Amino acid sequence: DGGITQSPKYLFRKEGQNVTLSCEQNLNHDAMYWYRQDPGQGLRLIYYSQIVNDFQKGDIAEGYSVSREKKESFPLTVTSAQKNPTAFYLCASSVSPNAYADTQYFGPGTRLTVL
Amino acid sequence: QQQVKQSPQSLIVQKGGISIINCAYENTAFDYFPWYQQFPGKGPALLIAIRPDVSEKKEGRFTISFNKSAKQFSLHIMDSQPGDSATYFCAARYPGGGNKLTFGTGTQLKVEL
Numbered sequence: 001d002g003g004i005t006q007s008p009k010y011l012f013r014k015e016g017q018n019v020t021l022s023c024e025q026n027l028n029h030d031a032m033y034w035y036r037q038d039p040g041q042g043l044r045l046i047y048y049s050q051i052v053n054d055f056q057k058g059d060i061a062e063g064y065s066v067s068r069e070k071k072e073s074f075p076l077t078v079t080s081a082q083k084n085p086t087a088f089y090l091c092a093s094s095v096s097p098n099a100y101a102d103t104q105y106f107g108p109g110t111r112l113t114v115l
Numbered sequence: 116q117q118q119v120k121q122s123p124q125s126l127i128v129q130k131g132g133i134s135i136i137n138c139a140y141e142n143t144a145f146d147y148f149p150w151y152q153q154f155p156g157k158g159p160a161l162l163i164a165i166r167p168d169v170s171e172k173k174e175g176r177f178t179i180s181f182n183k184s185a186k187q188f189s190l191h192i193m194d195s196q197p198g199d200s201a202t203y204f205c206a207a208r209y210p211g212g213g214n215k216l217t218f219g220t221g222t223q224l225k226v227e228l
Contacts, residue, residue: 004158031214040124042204042218043159050213058215090158097214101147101166104216106158 003027004107006091011112013085021076021110023091031097032074033104036060037088046089049074050097078112085114118142119207121219128226134192136222138205141186147208149216150179150190154201162203163190195226 004025013019025032031050035043045058049068063082068074074093078085088111092104120139128134138148149164165172165179165188172179178191192199205219 035218040220042121042220043216044218045215048213048215056213059217092158094214099214101164102214103149103161103164104214106151106160108158109156 004091004093004105006089006107006110008110009108011110013112013114015114016080018077018079019085019112021078021089021091021112023074023076023107024072025074025091025093025105025107026072027093027095027105028071029093029095029105030071031094031102032068033092033094034058034064034066034074034076035090035092037090037109043090046076048097085112087112118217119205119219121205121222123222124220125223126225128192128195128224130195130197130226130228132195132226134190134195134199134224134226136190136203136205136224137187138189138219139185139187140207142207142209143186144210145207146210148179148181148188149206149208150177151204151206151218152201153204153221159204192224195224197226197228200225 007022033048034046047066049055065077091107094102094104150162151159152162153159176193181188206216209215
């Protein structure tokens, strides 16, 4: 069963704690992406990775960190520096970051609530 | 600063009617314009997409109309069904590699019986 897995589906954390969101894909895609979704604001790009061991900041990278040690995995850490971390986080992947019209496939998302 | 402006924010259409969602952009370098459909609690899924050198693309009941001179594009859903009730996002691709997309703010569509 091919696809993108995000875990957990719901995550609760206390203010000031770092938290890591998991994203795994078995589609053999080169590129992976992290988005944040807030009501009324659409999807905003946090980080993206075109290849293993390489990643670039998106539009709202402050307070977040990522790693890409394996092709299949692209975990996102929400640090205590992120001022408003409560949101719905979506991971996506695509076959090749430089191919025209390369479709991004999304995971089911993780809803993070900081108490 | 929203690179792609989407309207309306919400839309209610009767079953069998036409749903129309509009998007406008400023950056003429965008080179690909997809539309995504998202059901509650799920990730978005690609619905239909268009290149800027094409004025219209149709797939089943879904049509994108693209007006390059006006820097606008729209999604038309013909014969709207209750199962189409979802949030729709337009997006635009930045050129130059990386496949980066910038998304509109979304339109929540409800199709009533």
